[in-house]
Amino acid sequence: MTEPLEGPHLTHEDRQFLDQLIQQHVGKPGMLLSVLEKIQERQAQKYLPLECLEHVAERTGIPSAQIYSVATFYSLFNLKPQGRHSVCICRGTACHTRGSQRLLDSVRLQMGQHLEDGDEGSADKISTTTADGEFTIRTVACFGQCALAPVVEVDHQIRSHVNERALSREIETLRHEKH
Numbered sequence: 001m002t003e004p005l006e007g008p009h010l011t012h013e014d015r016q017f018l019d020q021l022i023q024q025h026v027g028k029p030g031m032l033l034s035v036l037e038k039i040q041e042r043q044a045q046k047y048l049p050l051e052c053l054e055h056v057a058e059r060t061g062i063p064s065a066q067i068y069s070v071a072t073f074y075s076l077f078n079l080k081p082q083g084r085h086s087v088c089i090c091r092g093t094a095c096h097t098r099g100s101q102r103l104l105d106s107v108r109l110q111m112g113q114h115l116e117d118g119d120e121g122s123a124d125k126i127s128t129t130t131a132d133g134e135f136t137i138r139t140v141a142c143f144g145q146c147a148l149a150p151v152v153e154v155d156h157q158i159r160s161h162v163n164e165r166a167l168s169r170e171i172e173t174l175r176h177e178k179h
Contacts, residue, residue, distance in 0.1 A: 009051045017042065018055050032062060032070055036077055045081035075140045083129045083136035085155055085174045087167075091125075092142030094149040103150055106164040107137055110171060134175065
């Protein structure tokens with residue numbers, strides 16, 4: 001039996017890491033979620049490379065479509081490289097009625113982003129990274145923090161009752177932060 005073809009960008013070290021990771025989690029509840037989370041954590045730009053997903057499918061026997069479905073269902077997973085900083089704006093009903101669209105428009109204007117610049121999905125679900133790779137701007141359906149609306153997550157920290165001016169200042173602070 002011949003060895004199956006590997007993804008073109010996976011190094012020997014990558015394949016070893018993935019195989020070891022799969023072996024550690026095989027048969028455990030939540031195996032796929034755990035494996036995907038570890039893969040994303042390992043990437044400098046915090047995303048799931050397609051080659052890694054294909055390798056996981058090949059080694060586990062889980063259909064590629066199912067792995068892709070899981071990776072796209074959970075908002076914590078990213079299929080594209082992410083910026084050094086992230087700004088994630090809630091689009092749930094409470095946040096929407098309290099101005100999250102204005103926050104999104106303001107952030108995008110501040111970043112020089114336009115609706116057609118690399119958006120994924122509809123205007124309700126956006127994920128775009130600035131050309132310099134510094135910021136990823138995303139939206140989520142709901143953070144489940146409705147009493148704190150509008151809610152924004154900046155670098156994985158929840159901010160509540162956010163207004164345009166405060167968010168703009170926070171982004172400028174991050175923009176001028178040393179690498």
